[in-house]
Each structure stands twice: as C-alpha cells, then as structure tokens.
Amino acid sequence: MDKTYQPAAIERRWYDRWEQAGHFSAAGDGAPYCIMIPPPNVTGTLHMGHAFQDTIMDALTRYHRMRGDRTLWQPGTDHAGIATQMVVERQLATQGLSRLELGREAFLARVWEWKEQSGNTIQQQLRRMGSSVDWSRERFTMDEGLSQAVIEAFVRLHDEGLIYRGKRLVNWDPVLHTALSDLEVLSAEEDGHMWHFRYPLADGSAHVVVATTRPETMLGDTAVAVHPEDPRYADLVGKSIRLPLTDREIPIIADDYVDPEFGTGCVKITPAHDFNDYEVGTRHALPLINIFTIDAALNENAPAPYRGLGRYAARERVVADLDAAGLLERIDPHKLMVPRGDRSGEVVEPYLTDQWFVRAGPLAKPAIEAVESGRIRFIPENWDKTYYEWMHNIQDWCISRQLWWGHRIPAWYDDDGNVFVGRTEAEVRARHGLAAETALRQDEDVLDTWFSSALWPFSTLGWPAATPELQTFYPTSVLVTGFDIIFFWVARMIMMGIKFMGDVPFREVYIHGLIRDQEGQKMSKSKGNVLDPLDLIDGTDLESLVAKRTTGLMQPHLAPKIEEATRKQFPDGIPEFGTDALRFTFAALASNGRDIRFDLNRIEGYRNFCNKLWNAARYVLLNVEGAEIAAAGTEPSSLPDRWIRSRLGKTIAEVTMQIGQYRLDLATRALYEFTWNEYCDWYLELSKPILQGAGDAAEKAATRATLTTVLETLLRCLHPLVPFITEEIWQRVAPFTGRTTDGASIMRQPYPEATDFPGDEDAERELDWVQRFVLGIRQIRGEMDIAPGKPLPVFLQDANANDQALLGKHERYLMELARLETIAVLPAGEDPPPSATALLGTMKILVPMAGLIDVAAERARLNKNRERVSTGLQRVAGKLANEKFRANAPAEVIAKEEQKFAGMEQEIGQIDEQLARLDALD
RNA sequence: AGGCGCGUAGCUCAGUUGGUUAGAGCGCCACGUUGACAUCGUGGAGGUCGUUGGUUCGAUUCCAAUCGCGCCUACCA
Numbered sequence: 001m002d003k004t005y006q007p008a009a010i011e012r013r014w015y016d017r018w019e020q021a022g023h024f025s026a027a028g029d030g031a032p033y034c035i036m037i038p039p040p041n042v043t044g045t046l047h048m049g050h051a052f053q054d055t056i057m058d059a060l061t062r063y064h065r066m067r068g069d070r071t072l073w074q075p076g077t078d079h080a081g082i083a084t085q086m087v088v089e090r091q092l093a094t095q096g097l098s099r100l101e102l103g104r105e106a107f108l109a110r111v112w113e114w115k116e117q118s119g120n121t122i123q124q125q126l127r128r129m130g131s132s133v134d135w136s137r138e139r140f141t142m143d144e145g146l147s148q149a150v151i152e153a154f155v156r157l158h159d160e161g162l163i164y165r166g167k168r169l170v171n172w173d174p175v176l177h178t179a180l181s182d183l184e185v186l187s188a189e190e191d192g193h194m195w196h197f198r199y200p201l202a203d204g205s206a207h208v209v210v211a212t213t214r215p216e217t218m219l220g221d222t223a224v225a226v227h228p229e230d231p232r233y234a235d236l237v238g239k240s241i242r243l244p245l246t247d248r249e250i251p252i253i254a255d256d257y258v259d260p261e262f263g264t265g266c267v268k269i270t271p272a273h274d275f276n277d278y279e280v281g282t283r284h285a286l287p288l289i290n291i292f293t294i295d296a297a298l299n300e301n302a303p304a305p306y307r308g309l310g311r312y313a314a315r316e317r318v319v320a321d322l323d324a325a326g327l328l329e330r331i332d333p334h335k336l337m338v339p340r341g342d343r344s345g346e347v348v349e350p351y352l353t354d355q356w357f358v359r360a361g362p363l364a365k366p367a368i369e370a371v372e373s374g375r376i377r378f379i380p381e382n383w384d385k386t387y388y389e390w391m392h393n394i395q396d397w398c399i400s401r402q403l404w405w406g407h408r409i410p411a412w413y414d415d416d417g418n419v420f421v422g423r424t425e426a427e428v429r430a431r432h433g434l435a436a437e438t439a440l441r442q443d444e445d446v447l448d449t450w451f452s453s454a455l456w457p458f459s460t461l462g463w464p465a466a467t468p469e470l471q472t473f474y475p476t477s478v479l480v481t482g483f484d485i486i487f488f489w490v491a492r493m494i495m496m497g498i499k500f501m502g503d504v505p506f507r508e509v510y511i512h513g514l515i516r517d518q519e520g521q522k523m524s525k526s527k528g529n530v531l532d533p534l535d536l537i538d539g540t541d542l543e544s545l546v547a548k549r550t551t552g553l554m555q556p557h558l559a560p561k562i563e564e565a566t567r568k569q570f571p572d573g574i575p576e577f578g579t580d581a582l583r584f585t586f587a588a589l590a591s592n593g594r595d596i597r598f599d600l601n602r603i604e605g606y607r608n609f610c611n612k613l614w615n616a617a618r619y620v621l622l623n624v625e626g627a628e629i630a631a632a633g634t635e636p637s638s639l640p641d642r643w644i645r646s647r648l649g650k651t652i653a654e655v656t657m658q659i660g661q662y663r664l665d666l667a668t669r670a671l672y673e674f675t676w677n678e679y680c681d682w683y684l685e686l687s688k689p690i691l692q693g694a695g696d697a698a699e700k701a702a703t704r705a706t707l708t709t710v711l712e713t714l715l716r717c718l719h720p721l722v723p724f725i726t727e728e729i730w731q732r733v734a735p736f737t738g739r740t741t742d743g744a745s746i747m748r749q750p751y752p753e754a755t756d757f758p759g760d761e762d763a764e765r766e767l768d769w770v771q772r773f774v775l776g777i778r779q780i781r782g783e784m785d786i787a788p789g790k791p792l793p794v795f796l797q798d799a800n801a802n803d804q805a806l807l808g809k810h811e812r813y814l815m816e817l818a819r820l821e822t823i824a825v826l827p828a829g830e831d832p833p834p835s836a837t838a839l840l841g842t843m844k845i846l847v848p849m850a851g852l853i854d855v856a857a858e859r860a861r862l863n864k865n866r867e868r869v870s871t872g873l874q875r876v877a878g879k880l881a882n883e884k885f886r887a888n889a890p891a892e893v894i895a896k897e898e899q900k901f902a903g904m905e906q907e908i909g910q911i912d913e914q915l916a917r918l919d920a921l922d
Numbered sequence: 923a924g925g926c927g928c929g930u931a932g933c934u935c936a937g938u939u940g941g942u943u944a945g946a947g948c949g950c951c952a953c954g955u956u957g958a959c960a961u962c963g964u965g966g967a968g969g970u971c972g973u974u975g976g977u978u979c980g981a982u983u984c985c986a987a988u989c990g991c992g993c994c995u996a997c998c999a
Contacts, residue, residue: 211999258999263999276999382926386995390994597935604948608961616959623958672947688957692957785965885979887979
C-alpha cells in the first residue's frame with residue numbers, strides 16, 4: 001500500500017467494476033427500498049447541491065442494499081423545456097438563425113442533437129460521485145414510455161374534467177412568448193414610481209385622482225373603483241369618467257377590493273392587465289380591453305398614437321401626454337414588487353390568452369390528507385407547514401407552454417374551433433365520430449416540464465402498464481430533495497401519485513439544506529461563486545477555476561469582479577481531495593435541514609480522515625501478513641480486544657440509529673470518532689505492546705484477529721459514506737478475516753450488526769482506568785515540558801486493591817503508552833520523593849521531580865487544577881445546600897450531585913496535600 | 923402582512939425528552955519525526971450559549987418579549 005492515501009489512484013478502479021458486475025441493480029427478495037432521483041436537466045451539469053443530494057441518496061441506497069433490501073435508486077433526467085429551448089435558440093442566434101426560420105421539426109432535431117451532445121455530462125459526474133444508481137433503468141422525460149405516460153395522464157385528467165382549456169389571465173413572458181405558471185415567476189422589490197393622475201368626470205363637474213405604478217395600462221382601463229362604504233365617493237358611484245387620451249367613458253364602481261386607506265381610495269381598473277383588476281372586472285362584468293401584443297407592445301386596441309410602442313416607451317408617452325393635458329398630479333418614488341420570468345429575467349405581463357389548466361383543488365384535497373394522516377412524513381417535519389400553506393391556497397395550474405421542446409398537448413381542433421382530446425388523432429376521430437375528411441390540427445403548444453416530472457415516481461417504473469417494478473417499488477421509500485422544490489415538484493407528485501396510483505408516491509420526504517459558499521452566499525453562476533464538485537475531487541489550478549467561473553456569463557461585465565474574488569479566495573487553486581472526502585464532508589454537514597456553508601478546511605479535514613483510515617489499514621496489514629491469526633469466533637483474551645469490540649458494537653448501534661432518522665451528520669461523527677479516537681488512537685497503540693512484546697503466540701494471534709475483524713467491520717460501516725476507499729481496503733483486509741473476495745464487493749456485504757459485538761462494561765471500565773492513567777502522565781509530561789520520548793519512573797500512592805489488581809493486569813500498556821521506566825507501588829505510610837502528581841480516583845500517580853520538574857511550575861499547575869475543581873465544587877455545594885433542590889430533584893440526580901461533590905472534595909484534598917508537600921521542599 | 927428557520931470557542935458546526943466541569947473539527951500556542959500516518963502525535967489556551975424577563979429546586983435546552991440575520995409565501999393601486 002502507498003504510504004499516503006491517493007484517491008485518484010483508487011477511485012478510478014472501482015466504479016466500472018461495480019457497474020459491470022451489476023451491483024447497482026435491485027436484487028434478492030428483501031423488502032423493497034426505492035429512491036427516485038430528482039431528475040436534473042438533461043443538458044445541465046452537476047452542481048454542489050446535486051452532489052450533496054446525491055451523496056445522501058447514495059449513502060441511503062448503499063446502506064439499505066447492504067442491509068439486504070431489494071434496493072433501487074432510479075436515475076434519469078428531465079427535458080427542462082424552457083431552459084433547453086433557450087440554450088438552443090441562443091446557439092442558433094450565434095449562427096444568425098432563429099427557431100422560426102428553421103421550423104418546428106428542424107428545430108427539434110437541433111434540440112435532440114444538443115441533448116445527445118451534452119446530455120451525458122450529468123451521468124459522468126454521477127459516476128465520479130460513486131452514485132450507485134441502476135443505469136440499466138435510466139429514464140428521460142421525453143422517452144417514448146414517459147411520453148406515453150404524459151399523454152395518458154393528460155387524457156384521463158381531461159376526461160374527468162380536471163384539465164380544462166380557457167381564456168384566462170396568465171403570466172406572459174414577452175420575450176419567450178409563452179405562458180408561465182405562478183411558480184416560474186419571481187417577484188423582487190425594485191425602485192419605481194407612483195404616478196397620480198386626474199381622471200375627469202364625464203359631466204365635467206369634478207375629477208378623481210388615481211394612482212398607478214404602470215401608467216401605460218390606463219389605456220386599457222374600463223372602470224374606476226372606490227370602496228362601497230367610502231363616504232368621500234358615495235355620490236360618485238354610478239357616474240362616469242371620461243378616460244383621458246381615449247374617447248371612452250368608463251363607470252365608477254364600488255368594490256370592497258379597494259382599500260380606502262391607501263392612496264386616494266380611488267383605483268383605476270384594467271381587467272385585461274392585472275390579476276386583481278381581472279377579479280373586479282369579473283364581478284362587475286366589465287369589458288376586457290387587451291392593449292398589448294405578445295411582445296408587450298401596444299396593439300390596435302390602443303389609441304393610434306400609441307400603437308406599436310413598447311410598454312416602456314408607451315409609459316413615457318402617456319405620462320407626457322397627461323402632463324401636457326394638466327392631468328398629472330404628481331410623481332412619487334415608490335418601491336414595488338416586480339414579477340420577472342425565472343428564465344428570461346424579463347418583466348412578465350398579465351396577459352389574456354387561451355391556455356390549458358389543471359384544476360388543482362380536487363387533486364390537492366387527498367394530497368393534503370396524505371400528509372395530515374402521516375402517510376407521508378416530512379423530515380424535518382416542520383416543512384409540512386410550508387406544504388399545507390401552499391396546498392390550502394392552491395391555484396389552478398397553467399400547464400400549456402408556447403414552446404416547441406416538450407410534450408405536445410394531445411388535443412386537436414377542427415376548422416370550427418372545436419377541441420378534441422385523445423391519445424392520438426386516430427383515437428380522437430374514433431371517440432368523436434369524426435370523418436376522415438374532417439381536417440384536424442393538433443394543438444401547437446407543449447406541456448410544462450413539471451407536468452411530466454409530477455408523474456416521475458410511477459412513469460419511470462413503467463406506468464401506465466402494470467409492471468412488476470411498479471408493483472414492487474411503488475410507493476417509493478423516500479424522496480430526497482431541497483425545499484425550493486416542494487411546490488414545483490413534491491406537491492405535484494403527491495397529487496398525481498394519489499390520482500393515478502391510488503397511493504402516495506413516497507412515504508418520507510427528506511428535505512435537505514442549501515449549499516452556500518464560505519461567506520454564506522447562495523452559489524450562483526452570476527455571483528461567480530460556484531464550485532464544481534469535480535474540481536474538489538480532482539483539484540484544479542487557479543487559471544482553470546477563473547476561466548470556468550467567468551465564461552458563459554449572462555452578465556459578462558461581472559467577470560473582472562468574479563476573477564478578483566476567485567484569485568483572492570483560491571490563490572493556489574483547489575487541491576485534490578477525492579470523492580470520498582467530498583462525500584464524507586457532505587454527510588458530516590447534513591444536519592437537520594440546515595443550510596451548509598461549504599468550507600474547504602472541512603473537506604481537508606475529511607481527506608485527512610481518509611488518510612488516517614488508510615494508514616490504519618497499512619498498520620494492520622503490516623502486522624497480519626504472513627502471521628498467525630486466531631480463527632473467527634475465538635474469544636478475545638486481552639483487555640484492548642474486549643474493549644474495542646465493545647466500543648465497535650456501540651458505534652454500530654449509534655450509526656444505525658442515526659441513519660434511521662436521517663442524521664447522517666451524527667452517524668458520520670460516530671464513525672469518525674470511533675475510527676480516529678478509539679481504533680487508531682488507542683486500540684492500535686495498545687496492540688503494539690502485545691504484538692511487539694514477547695507475549696504468547698495465542699494472544700498475538702487473537703490480537704491480529706481483532707485488528708482485522710474490527711477494521712473489516714468498520715469498513716462495512718463506513719462504506720455507504722466513503723465507498724471507494726472502503727472497497728479498496730476491504731479487498732486487502734477481508735481475506736484475513738476468513739472472507740473470500742474473489743469477485744466479491746464490499747457493497748454487497750451485509751451491513752454490520754451491533755449484536756455481533758456485545759457490550760463489555762468491565763472491559764470499558766478497566767480500559768478507562770488505563771486511559772486515565774496514561775492521560776495523567778501525558779498531562780504532566782506536556783505541561784512540564786518533558787520530552788515525549790523520555791522514560792519516566794512512576795510511584796503510585798494510596799493504590800487500593802482494585803488499582804493494584806488493574807496494575808498487575810495492565811502494566812505493560814501503561815509502560816508502553818505512557819513511556820514509563822518503572823512503576824512502583826508505595827507501601828502505605830512511606831513518604832514519596834518530591835513529585836508531580838496526577839490523580840486517578842483515590843490513587844495518586846507520582847512522577848518524581850528529580851531534575852525534571854520545576855517546583856514552581858508544578859505548584860502553578862496544581863493550583864490551576866485546584867481552581868478548576870474548586871469552581872465546580874462550589875457550584876455543586878450550592879445546589880446540595882439548597883433545601884428546595886433536595887426536596888424536588890429526583891433522588892438519582894441528588895445522588896449524582898453528591899457523588900460529584902465527594903469526588904471533587906477528595907480531589908481538592910489530594911491537591912492540597914501535594915501542594916503542602918511542595919511547600920515543605922522550599 | 924403571514925409562515926419558517928437561525929444567533930453556542932477566532933471560523934464552521936453538534937448539543938437527543940430541562941440536571942455534562944457546555945463538545946467536535948479547523949485555526950491558535952508549546953513540544954515532538956528511526957515507529958501505520960507530519961494528510962501525523964502529545965499537551966494547552968479559548969465560551970456570562972444574542973438580550974431581557976418568566977416557569978422551575980435547576981434553563982444553552984421550555985415560555986414570552988426584544989434585537990440581529992436569512993429564507994419562503996402573498997401582496998395595495
């Protein structure tokens with residue numbers, strides 16, 4: 001084995017072998033366990049969030065597979081309609097081409113081409129992460145099978161009246177020329193203005209003042225509204241306004257939508273261009289005047305001077321014209337929430353169009369109940385509030401998109417505008433008795449990508465066919481995802497799953513936190529703070545990192561700033577850490593739903609952990625190769641053997657429990673601490689006096705068995721988190737535990753059981769004594785500045801029978817680990833030489849000062865300890881003196897405090913004794 | 923406006939149903955390299971657990987208020 005852990009060398013070796021051996025496929029007849037990967041965008045790349053999520057899913061998958069479950073981690077990607085279409089359109093634009101010039105079919109061919117070309121990046125990255133997904137079952141939302149599922153779902157929902165087509169106000173992206181669902185619109189506060197206009201009454205008797213943030217929409221006003229109980233305007237209701245700049249008269253209406261406290265209490269109503277106004281318009285049967293084209297320029301419904309102007313140009317013109325007419329009262333600066341398309345970044349326009357909608361109410365009801373009844377559990381559970389909040393206020397879902405890339409809507413129109421829905425044109429004709437001569441044309445639009453994603457948990461398993469996979473794996477076990485996607489995806493999967501499968505799509509939803517950068521900023525391309533997981537795995541130099549962060553920016557002017565920040569933060573680039581270290585880091589940081597600041601120091605620490613494990617294995621192998629090893633099942637004889645097995649059992653129990661409740665961070669910590677602080681720091685050190693001493697062969701053989709058994713078991717425990725290094729070491733170590741590794745893999749070995757390593761309290765108590773003995777000496781050594789290698793003579797004073805018995809049994813460990821020259825028990829009554837002291841219960845461990853220790857230093861050291869104990873003592877004494885404490889606290893708490901008190905009192909007594917002895921020296 | 927979360931050592935974070943002398947890693951200080959590992963070892967320093975009240979014999983933990991930060995949802999023209 002190499003002297004240091006070299007991740008690149010070992011990680012490349014294993015993935016292909018696992019895959020070729022078919023280890024990723026569900027096998028056996030255990031309980032089914034299934035995780036659906038949240039499908040990433042097929043043309044995208046894996047970012048830190050994915051890598052984190054994939055680590056969690058892979059750890060769970062490997063864990064359950066080792067536990068003997070029939071485990072499937074289902075991979076795949078989605079087609080990301082808008083995003084992908086935009087990318088390809090941008091590519092075309094660089095060649096001076098547009099989608100419209102190319103035509104639908106040719107364009108789609110280009111998209112498929114792009115998908116083929118870039119579409120396997122994610123797959124390669126997943127492989128590098130060690131993800132044990134079943135590639136043989138990989139799916140893509142635009143696959144034949146999944147497309148069938150989409151059509152089937154659409155037709156069934158339509159047949160039940162749960163999908164309808166209607167002219168509604170929707171969020172319109174004037175750049176992409178498509179409708180968007182509410183969720184694809186992001187609102188953010190921006191600086192704007194509030195314009196106040198005078199609207200004259202038709203009879204010329206007066207005017208009202210209305211305020212607006214969007215002056216151009218006044219050209220589409222069809223009413224002015226006031227609150228029905230507003231005394232200021234009560235006599236105006238029913239009168240008319242002469243709408244300026246137009247030749248229209250519009251009514252003044254009363255509606256309690258108006259807040260009389262806000263502004264003037266008069267509101268202009270533009271039903272065709274504002275969601276609230278639309279509602280008001282519906283209630284009052286107001287006409288809808290659409291004044292915009294699909295580009296958000298003014299159309300022929302606007303007065304002639306404004307036609308053809310873009311909305312912002314029109315705004316300036318309207319304001320100027322009203323000002324010229326003396327109708328501009330004032331302009332105030334105003335902050336307002338501006339809705340923008342999440343893809344185009346353009347301000348979306350409420351726009352009246354024909355769209356397809358899913359009636360959400362009836363689907364939401366059982367989906368809410370599924371969570372309320374506990375059939376689906378959120379982890380952490382408070383996310384259910386977010387879910388309920390949205391589900392109780394759910395709006396109908398606009399599912400049609402005016403795009404080409406996606407599932408074409410299975411609806412056909414005849415020349416009279418009648419619409420027919422069916423799985424195919426043939427079916428439509430058959431169902432509706434349409435003659436072959438009747439011309440039919442299919443709806444031009446496609447479905448929202450999330451519509452197909454909502455079917456993912458069952459479409460990937462073969463639905464609508466009743467496949468064995470569906471039978472076996474649905475409902476799936478757990479969904480692992482980020483909170484940002486609860487509405488987009490989680491809620492919709494639950495609705496569709498219950499609708500079409502009659503059962504929930506998953507039993508648990510594990511919501512993890514967001515990966516942020518070192519400063520706690522969200523990672524994003526435009527901030528230039530993204531990290532590619534592969535750069536952490538393989539390392540990268542500064543120039544490559546700068547290049548990666550500054551190319552392909554949406555806002556190229558940010559490049560210099562990003563470059564500067566990157567050079568500052570990573571002056572030497574990023575070193576190679578390896579996949580296992582990255583995974584261990586993610587797991588260690590995966591505490592309950594909390595966001596994660598990704599810190600390079602942390603991953604470095606876990607790479608060091610891998611190195612530690614690696615070297616522990618080196619030590620074990622060096623000591624067992626070619627040597628006699630006790631047969632499996634031989635009773636451990638030595639204290640260290642009994643102790644480490646006991647500790648291992650408890651660690652397994654802890655890890656198993658923590659994984660069971662999705663606390664990968666705590667599972668990780670238990671493993672880290674066992675490996676480093678117990679196995680390496682103590683057990684390996686304790687094995688040295690046995691193996692290197694002149695002890696008997698049987699004991700050595702038993703120690704070798706424990707060395708290998710514990711390591712082999714530990715590797716299996718760690719494997720779900722760090723698959724590569726554990727496989728590599730396991731292949732070398734397992735044969736020494738009587739296992740065959742011919743063609744075997746650790747990933748198909750059983751997960752360790754705590755019951756195989758029962759607790760041994762006697763051994764733990766005895767070893768604790770040994771440890772405290774050694775630590776006492778080390779402390780003196782450390783604080784007295786005595787060379788670590790210098791052998792020390794030691795006297796024991798007031799050693800009781802137990803101490804003497806333990807000393808008799810374990811002296812060799814003390815000698816070795818504490819680097820001692822001699823240990824002598826002082827007979828009762830005999831005065832010890834001047835010494836530095838450590839306390840172990842009632843016993844004093846004395847290191848004679850002779851030339852080694854400075855009296856003043858030892859006095860200071862003792863005083864420091866005395867101080868510390870004394871503070872604790874006062875605290876406990878205060879408690880015990882409190883009558884109420886004695887009266888109310890449980891007996892065991894009181895007993896514990898009393899014990900503590902006695903212990904500390906004794907300790908102080910001993911310290912004082914030593915101090916007195918030192919004084920006597922002066 | 924409503925909802926959720928966070929505030930513990932210089933930094934990043936644990937802290938299970940109230941009872942620990944409040945922990946870990948990194949960083950820091952001192953010493954150390956014939957040894958499985960310097961990607962290491964040994965020892966050490968470092969915290970009035972955001973603030974203020976309350977409940978309690980006892981609060982980092984429960985409750986209320988408050989300050990600061992973050993996120994989500996919905997928004998008044």
